[in-house]
Amino acid sequence: MESDDRKLFVLDTNVLLHEPLAIYSFQEHDVIIPMTVLEELDNIKDRQKDVSREARVAIRTLEDVFREATPEQIAEGVWLGQRGGEHSTGRLAIFADHNLPEGEAVFTNKENDNRIINAALYLQKSHPERQVVLVTKDINMRLKAKGTGLKHVEDYRTDQLIDDIRLLAKGFQRLEGDFWERVGEVDTTSSGRDVYHWVAEEKVPDTHINQYLLDEQEQFAGRVQGRDNGRLQIKDIGRERLMGRHAWGVHPKNIYQAMALDALLDPTLDLVILTGPAGCGKTLLAMAAALELVIERGIYERIIVTRNTPEIAESIGFLPGTEEEKMMPWLAAVTDTLEVLHKHDVSKEGSLQYIMEKANIQFKSVNFMRGRSLQNTFVLLDECQNLTPSQLKTIITRCGEGTKLVCSGNLAQIDSTYLTPVTSGLTYIVERFKNFEGSANIYLNGVIRSRLASFAEENL
Numbered sequence: 018m019e020s021d022d023r024k025l026f027v028l029d030t031n032v033l034l035h036e037p038l039a040i041y042s043f044q045e046h047d048v049i050i051p052m053t054v055l056e057e058l059d060n061i062k063d064r065q066k067d068v069s070r071e072a073r074v075a076i077r078t079l080e081d082v083f084r085e086a087t088p089e090q091i092a093e094g095v096w097l098g099q100r101g102g103e104h105s106t107g108r109l110a111i112f113a114d115h116n117l118p119e120g121e122a123v124f125t126n127k128e129n130d131n132r133i134i135n136a137a138l139y140l141q142k143s144h145p146e147r148q149v150v151l152v153t154k155d156i157n158m159r160l161k162a163k164g165t166g167l168k169h170v171e172d173y174r175t176d177q178l179i180d181d182i183r184l185l186a187k188g189f190q191r192l193e194g195d196f197w198e199r200v201g202e203v204d205t206t207s208s209g210r211d212v213y214h215w216v217a218e219e220k221v222p223d224t225h226i227n228q229y230l231l232d233e234q235e236q237f238a239g240r241v242q243g244r245d246n247g248r249l250q251i252k253d254i255g256r257e258r259l260m261g262r263h264a265w266g267v268h269p270k271n272i273y274q275a276m277a278l279d280a281l282l283d284p285t286l287d288l289v290i291l292t293g294p295a296g297c298g299k300t301l302l303a304m305a306a307a308l309e310l311v312i313e314r315g316i317y318e319r320i321i322v323t324r325n326t327p328e329i330a331e332s333i334g335f336l337p338g339t340e341e342e343k344m345m346p347w348l349a350a351v352t353d354t355l356e357v358l359h360k361h362d363v364s365k366e367g368s369l370q371y372i373m374e375k376a377n378i379q380f381k382s383v384n385f386m387r388g389r390s391l392q393n394t395f396v397l398l399d400e401c402q403n404l405t406p407s408q409l410k411t412i413i414t415r416c417g418e419g420t421k422l423v424c425s426g427n428l429a430q431i432d433s434t435y436l437t438p439v440t441s442g443l444t445y446i447v448e449r450f451k452n453f454e455g456s457a458n459i460y461l462n463g464v465i466r467s468r469l470a471s472f473a474e475e476n477l
C-alpha cells in the first residue's frame with residue numbers, strides 16, 4: 018500500500034471471531050489480514066465449536082471483497098466500500114507473513130501469534146511514515162507485541178459501549194429524598210387498575226424507558242413508561258404492591274427481586290435482562306415466572322431453556338440420549354431450581370415430571386437455536402455473559418411473535434478467553450436495549466442464596 022496518513026490495522030484471528038464483519042469498522046483506514054489468520058480461520062471453520070460459525074462468516078466476508086481481485090490487487094489492497102449496513106472507505110489486503118525477508122523476523126519459531134507479530138513489526142519497519150496498529154483481543158499477545166517493539170497495539174473496542182462496567186445501566190434509579198416533594202404537582206391519568214403520572218423530565222433526569230424509580234423514603238416505586246415533549250410518563254406501582262408480586266409460590270425477598278419479578282410477569286415486555294452476582298435469584302425468578310405464565314396464565318405455549326458453555330459443542334455429541342438428555346449436565350442449575358420450587362410436594366419426582374410435560378419444557382443447545390423461529394414461547398437464555406454481541410444478536414433475532422426472552426448472567430463469571438465484562442454480549446444488549454420500550458433490565462443486588470454465599474461474594 019502506498020504511503021499516506023491513513024493507519025494500517027493488522028487484525029488478529031480472534032478479532033474476526035469476535036466480530037466477523039470487523040474489517041468494515043476502521044472507517045477510512047486500511048486493514049491487513051496476515052496469511053496466518055486465514056489459516057487459523059480455515060482450521061476453526063469445521064470444528065464443532067460456537068466460533069466455527071463466526072469463522073465461516075468471516076471467510077465469506079473476505080471472499081466477497083476479493084471475489085473479482087487479482088493476486089496483485091489483493092496484495093496491494095482492495096477498496097472495501099459497503100456491505101449491508103457496514104461501510105468503510107479504506108482498503109483491505111492480505112499479507113503473506115510466512116516468508117519475510119531473511120533477518121526480519123523477531124520470532125523464529127512457527128507459532129501463529131508470533132508470525133502475526135512478526136508481520137506487524139515488518140510493516141512498521143517498511144512503512145515508517147504510517148501508523149501500524151496490531152488489533153487483538155489476546156491480552157498476552159498485546160504484551161508480547163509491545164515487548165518486541167511494536168509501537169501501537171490495541172484491543173478491538175468498536176462494539177464496546179462503555180469504558181467501565183460500573184457505568185452499566187442497572188435498570189433502576191434511587192431518588193434522593195421523598196418522590197412527591199421532589200416532583201411537586203403532577204398530571205395523573207388512570208387506565209383500568211393502573212395509575213400514571215406525567216412528570217417534567219428535569220425533575221427525574223438520566224432515565225430510560227422501563228427503568229424503575231425508588232425513593233429514599235421507601236414509599237414510592239414506579240416505572241418509566243414513556244416520554245413526550247419533555248415529560249416522563251411514570252407508572253405508579255407502589256412499593257407494597259411491588260413487593261407483593263409472586264409467581265409459582267415464589268415471593269421476592271428484596272426490592273431488587275420484586276422489580277425483576279414485575280418485569281418477568283409483564284407480557285408487554287419482550288425482553289428482560291437479569292444481571293447480578295451468583296445467588297441473587299436470577300434463574301429461580303425466571304423459572305418461577307415461566308411456569309406462572311405458561312401453566313397458570315396460559316400466555317405462552319412452552320418453555321425453552323438454553324445456555325452457552327465453551328465446551329458444549331464438542332462434548333454434547335458424545336453423551337447418550339436425546340438432545341434434552343445430552344443438555345442436562347450443563348443445565349443442572351435449571352433442574353436444581355425446578356426441584357427447589359417443588360421440594361415440598363408429596364411426590365417431588367412426580368411433580369417434576371408433570372410440570373415438564375404440562376409446561377412443555379425443552380432444553381436446547383445454543384448451536385441448535387440458529388435458523389429457528391420461535392413463536393409463543395418463553396425462552397430463558399442462561400449464562401449469556403459468555404456470548405459475544407454477534408452471537409446474542411443471532412439468538413435474539415430467532416424470537417417471533419408472542420415470544421418472551423429472558424437473558425441472565427453474571428459478568429463476574431466470564432469463561433470466554435477473549436471477553437471481558439465491558440465487551441461481553443450481555444453488557445452490549447443492556448446498553449443497546451435500555452431505550453427499547455419492549456425491554457427491561459434489572460441488576461439484582463444482594464446474594465440471598467445463603468449467608469455463606471453472601472459472605473463469599475463480598476469478601477473473596
